[in-house]
Amino acid sequence: MKLVVQVKMLPTPEQASALEATLRACNRAATHASAVASAKDMKDRNGLQKEVYADLKATFGLSAQPAVRVVKKVVDAYKALKANLRAGNLGPPASRRHRRAVGSPIVFRPEAAQPFDDRCLSWQYDARTVSIWTVDGRVKGLRFACSPDQLKTLVEHRKGESDVVRRGGKWFLIATCDLPEPEVYEPADWIGVDRGIVNLATTSDGTNYQGRRLSRYRRWQARKRAELQAKRTRSATRRLARRAKKERHHAAHVNHKISKEIVSVAQRTGRGIAVEELGGIRERVRLRRDQRGTLSSWPFHQLGQHLAYKARRAGVPFVEVDARHTSQRCPRCGHTERANRPDRDHFRCRRCGLAGPADVVAGVNVRDRARSAWVFVTAPAPSP
Numbered sequence: 146m147k148l149v150v151q152v153k154m155l156p157t158p159e160q161a162s163a164l165e166a167t168l169r170a171c172n173r174a175a176t177h178a179s180a181v182a183s184a185k186d187m188k189d190r191n192g193l194q195k196e197v198y199a200d201l202k203a204t205f206g207l208s209a210q211p212a213v214r215v216v217k218k219v220v221d222a223y224k225a226l227k228a229n230l231r232a233g234n235l236g237p238p239a240s241r242r243h244r245r246a247v248g249s250p251i252v253f254r255p256e257a258a259q260p261f262d263d264r265c266l267s268w269q270y271d272a273r274t275v276s277i278w279t280v281d282g283r284v285k286g287l288r289f290a291c292s293p294d295q296l297k298t299l300v301e302h303r304k305g306e307s308d309v310v311r312r313g314g315k316w317f318l319i320a321t322c323d324l325p326e327p328e329v330y331e332p333a334d335w336i337g338v339d340r341g342i343v344n345l346a347t348t349s350d351g352t353n354y355q356g357r358r359l360s361r362y363r364r365w366q367a368r369k370r371a372e373l374q375a376k377r378t379r380s381a382t383r384r385l386a387r388r389a390k391k392e393r394h395h396a397a398h399v400n401h402k403i404s405k406e407i408v409s410v411a412q413r414t415g416r417g418i419a420v421e422e423l424g425g426i427r428e429r430v431r432l433r434r435d436q437r438g439t440l441s442s443w444p445f446h447q448l449g450q451h452l453a454y455k456a457r458r459a460g461v462p463f464v465e466v467d468a469r470h471t472s473q474r475c476p477r478c479g480h481t482e483r484a485n486r487p488d489r490d491h492f493r494c495r496r497c498g499l500a501g502p503a504d505v506v507a508g509v510n511v512r513d514r515a516r517s518a519w520v521f522v523t524a525p526a527p528s529p
Contacts, residue, residue, distance in 0.1 A: 146326050146457055150298050152291040154275070154316040160287050163279040164316060165256075168309065170280050171215055172253040174205040178219045183250035190220045206280050210264045214306075218260060222251050258319070260306040266318075268307075270300050275318065277309070289318060298322050327460035332417035332519065335464075337512030338407060338452065339471065339504050340420065340445045343489065346403050347504035349512040350410075354403045359396065366392050397447060404451035408459055417462030419515030420449055421471060466514040472507040475499050 156164060178197045187193050194216045201212040226246060229235055235243045265278040273296070276285045291299070302322040310317045337349035345356040366388060373381040373388070411418050423445055449465075456463040474481040475494035486492050492503040499506075 146324050146454070148298070148302075148322045148324050148458075149319050150291070150295050150303070150322055151317055151319045152289045152295060152299075154318055155288040155290060156284075156316055160284050161316065163281040163284055164277075164309065165311070166281060167279040168257075168259055168311060169255045170205050170207065171211060171259045172255055172257050174201045174207055174212070174215045175219050175222075175253040175257075176250075177201070177205070178216055179222070179250045179252065182219060182223065188220060188223045190216060193220060208278065210262065211278060214260050214262065214265065218253075219251070222253075226251065256311045258308045258310045260308050262306050266307055266309075268299065268303070270296060298324070324458065326457060329460050329462050330415065332462045333415040335417045335419045335462075335512045335515040335519070336407065336411050337508040337510065337515060338418060338420045339507035339511060340423065340448060341504060344504050345399070346407070346448065347502075347508050348407065348410075349505070349508035351502075351505050352410075353502075353504065359399055362395060363392065400448045400451050404448060404455050407452060408455040408461055411456070411461045412459050417464065417515065417519065418452055418456050419464050419466055419511050419518075420452060421468035421511055422465040423449070423468055462519065464515050464518050466511055466518050471510040471514075472503055474510050476506060476509045476513055 154164075178193060178201065181197050182188055182193050185196065187196060194213065197216065198212055201207050201215060202209070207215065230243070230246065235246050237243060261277065267276045269275065272286075273290070274286050274288050276283060277287060278284075299320060299322065302324050303320050304323045305321045307321070308319040310319055335349075339347045341347070341356070342360070343356055344353050345359065346354040369388060370385060373385050407418060410416075453463055455461075470481050472492070473483055473485050475485060475497060477499045478494060478497040480494055480496040482495055485494050486503050490503055491500070492506040493500040
């Protein structure tokens with residue numbers, strides 16, 4: 146499985162100046178190559194490289210291998226754009242966003258990330274330094290900092306390109322690592338996970354991860370966002386971007402903690418993890434106006450992604466099951482009715498009288514569906 150490891154670079158002022166000049170030169174070259182690719186409708190790597198290779202070296206001061214990386218970066222950007230257009234992520238063809246995307250060439254920010262392969266960048270793990278090509282010559286002995294676990298992963302599994310990124314005035318290297326996937330064991334049972342807004346996750350064991358603190362933090366951020374938006378100044382816009390990034394990082398941190406704990410419990414007890422399939426939930430549900438912002442900022446999809454990749458890395462079975470009526474179905478008698486859930490927190494079956502916390506009941510239903518789904522998935526195919 147693919148995993149990225151991010152380490153922080155610690156350049157001297159001279160090294161930082163060379164890195165900044167390199168990043169800006171590469172992105173100017175990428176913008177030029179993108180304009181040529183758009184004007185001549187030339188999106189294949191070999192054709193574009195023949196067209197712009199000499200120009201990138203002569204005009205922008207790139208050596209051979211960085212020029213090749215720039216061309217690949219441009220081609221990959223157009224592939225990503227094509228995939229987004231095909232998936233409808235940029236709206237219908239008549240929308241303004243769609244027309245802007247296809248009506249002009251891709252432009253790269255001056256400090257956008259730049260990929261380097263092993264010919265342009267080499268790692269010295271013992272010394273915790275890297276040697277990297279720049280427009281001012283080869284920079285050697287550039288120190289980086291990382292945890293012992295990250296260093297071990299880099300030494301054993303790093304493959305392919307490493308991206309140089311400048312973010313918030315700091316320099317980072319993002320390396321791709323190819324880890325072997327452990328064999329998925331046969332689960333003794335399942336942990337059903339119900340995801341929500343008030344309770345971010347509730348397991349069939351009764352463990353509840355409340356979202357009260359995260360919701361309070363988001364409301365506070367929303368108030369600060371409204372105050373800054375009212376100012377309508379450039380500095381306010383910059384602060385808004387920083388606050389949005391900080392809010393995303395906080396939500397991701399919470400989801401990492403929750404998913405790590407659930408996966409560790411499943412691994413320790415020999416069970417699998419089951420979650421509801423919630424794809425397209427924003428299109429399926431109808432909400433009041435005051436609820437729309439809450440649902441749009443609800444990080445349920447990210448929590449599912451974290452659970453999935455952490456489970457794969459640990460060899461824990463992971464399945465997604467049908468989400469319909471998991472909070473309205475009685476796990477004992479199977480009776481399904483909206484009245485079984487009189488309010489958000491409580492469940493009481495109208496037929497057999499089973500009662501309990503609504504989110505725990507939903508987690509139990511997810512667990513029960515996973516049992517059936519896993520039997521179906523692992524059943525041998527009928528002989529012809």
